Amino acid sequence: MHLRSLLISFSVLAAATPILSPRSDTNTYNITTDQILSIAPNSSTCANPPAVGECATAEQAAPAISASFSTYSVDSRAEQAALVALMAFETLDFRYNRNHFPGVAGQGTRNMQSPTYNDKYAASIPALSEQYASATGNVTAILDLLVADDSYDFGSAAWFLTTQCSDSVRAELQQGSESGWEGYITSCVGTTVTDERKDYWLKAVDVLGVGSE
């Protein structure tokens, strides 16, 4: 209900005030700290983090996420919303970057991807080639490499979407519809839609103005 009324007032405003549309080239990839805070309110602070060394604030997340969209050319607002929502949901508002529940070794980065994907992801990063070779398949060592640098830590969601999802999943996702988002979650990410996961997506769609650009 709340979302629907916001969307309606946004489109009414967009018709009256050109200032809201379209986005200029310079901010195609830009996600602001305020947008992250609206989607993941508990990322306002890292005081008393539940896992030492893992928490990131919205202020830290926003530029790293923006950079990842630029690196992997994710310029669709609908795709950006799906990725930000996934990261916020998977990390409990950016407080974790390693799996703790139940604690799968090597699972992590900000989209909480499994060790198999972290291995592929690390292998794809030229600047990590020597360290990746030294890790010799040790999943914990590989995750350590990825989380040591915000650009890699926050880059995994955009890497995964652009290298592991099919063109048809992406084309549907780019439409901004719920069924397109469900296809991404179930057919590519390989998990299930829950109310909590969907709430994050609805917030992200609203905050990033999907459909109103």
Ligand SMILES: *[C@@H]1O[C@H](CO)[C@@H](O)[C@H](O)[C@H]1NC(C)=O
């Ligand atoms: C992103 O947007 C914020 C707020 O509008 C601005 O301060 C920042 O400079 C922008 N960053 C880039 C890379 O455009």
Ligand SMILES: *[C@@H]1O[C@H](CO)[C@@H](O)[C@H](O)[C@H]1NC(C)=O
């Ligand atoms: C955010 O923090 C509040 C207050 O500590 C807590 O009640 C709420 O469950 C937290 N939300 C999330 C998504 O972790």
Ligand SMILES: *[C@@H]1O[C@H](CO)[C@@H](O)[C@H](O)[C@H]1NC(C)=O
């Ligand atoms: C794997 O790497 C971790 C982190 O560097 C290290 O603590 C652990 O001993 C390594 N395991 C093996 C079997 O070498």
